[in-house]
Amino acid sequence: MTAAAKLPEPAATDCVLGLDVGGTSTRVVAIDLAGNRLASGHSGGGNPVSHGAANSVRNVSDAIAQVLVSVxxxxxxxVVMGIAGITNLRNDAGEPMFDPVWREAGLTCPVRLVADAVVAFAAGTAAPSGTVLIAGTGAIATAIDDHRLAGRRSDGYGWLLGDLGSGFWLGREAVSASLRYLDDIGPGGPMVDSVIKALTPQSHSPATNHIIQEVMSVEPVRLSRFAPLVTQAAGDGDPVAENLISQAAGHLVRSIELIHTDPARPVVLAGSLAGGDTPVSHKVLSALSARQPDLVVHKAIDGAAGAAWLAARMVMSDAESLRRLHEVFVPART
Structure with a gap:
């Protein structure tokens, strides 16, 4: 949805909507142009690839409706919505998939759809260009130029072909380590014990074949559910878990370095593993600091707020005002 005529100058009481649409959840925030958070909405995952078009549209619509109760x-x-796979977001009739959402909500303002990586980058910095690493269930590093995808990426190939250092990768490696322990060819410890316990019913003795069957009976990406067992054990000093954390961080740092060619530009870490307070994030930050001491690194905590700031850029032109507004919308996290 675009505006044909130039919009009037915004008032501080006007507001923007930012949406962060992922495979797990959909988050919406309304923030006025003075920086006040007015309302927020939350619903189920809105990624059409993982949830289907109908469910995706319904969840996005539900989250927006929660906001428009009070705004x-x-x-x-x-409005700016960050979502993966934006080039394919059309329905069977060729209409942009989410256009009915805006119409039914009564929104007549400009709406921009951007890649989830663009929103994640904006959630970490007001800089126009740099590199963002997203590491949660999956993992990808991508370059951003002028608040848009630059076309340079490392990984993000999915569970079968890549996502090295991701939550899926950690979970798979944790289960593999547990199988090696049961076959008496690898070390045990708290992490291995917790994985075996999670995969073995109380009525069974731990057995390699049973664990393999349990894992193979569900979607492979669900191995990511074991990642918290790895990070918890690593925090408690388990050497097997600590080794996996170090390997994961090494993969993620490598992805960043393959993409980040200008040390004057910032790096943003996003996702539950890289952007959170996790051993993986700590290792990544430490490695980047050791290799490039002057590199500026931020964490993206609130993707919806980053999307809202990008929406504010659509109606405001003063660079200094936008910089100050970014500090209010998404306070710096390092």
């Missing part, structure tokens, strides 16, 4: 649609000057 009149006519106050909204712009």
């Amino acid at each position: 009149a649609p006519e106050r909204v000057r712009a």
Whole structure:
């Protein structure tokens, strides 16, 4: 949805909507142009690839409806939604998939759809260009130029072909380590014990074949559920878990270095593993600091707020005002 005529200058009481649409959840925030958070909404995952078009549209619509209970649609000057796979977001008739959402919500303002990586980068910095690493269930590093995808990426190939250092990767490696222990060819410890316990019913003795069957009976990506067992054990000093954390961080740092060619530009870490307070994040930060002491690294905590700031850029032109507004929308996290 675009505006044909130039919009009037915004008032501080006008607001913008930012949406962070992922495979696990959909988050929406309304923030006025003075930086006040007015309302937020939350619903299920909105990624059409993992949830299907109908469920995706419904969840995005539900989250927006929660916000518009207390924010009149006519106050909204712009909307930005971050979502993966934006080039394919059309319905069977060729119409942009989410256009009915905006119409039914009564939103007549400009709406921009951007890649989830663009929103993650904006959630970490007001700089226009740099590199963002997203590491959660999956993992990808990608370059950002002028608040857009630059076309340079490392990994993000999915569980079968890549996502090295991701939550899936950690979970798979943890289960593999547990199988080696049961076959008496690898060390045990708290992490291995916790994985075996999670995969072995109380009525069974731990057995390699049973664990393999349990893992093979569900979607491979669900191996990511064991990643917290790795990070917890590593935090408690388990050497097997610590080794996996170091390997994961090494993969992620390598992905960043393959993409990040300009040391004057910032790096943003996002996702539950890289952007959170985790052993993986700590290792990545430490490695980057050791290799490039002057590198500026930020963490992206609130993707929806990053999307809202990008929406504010659609209606405001003063660079200094936008910089100050970014500090209010998404306070710096390092």
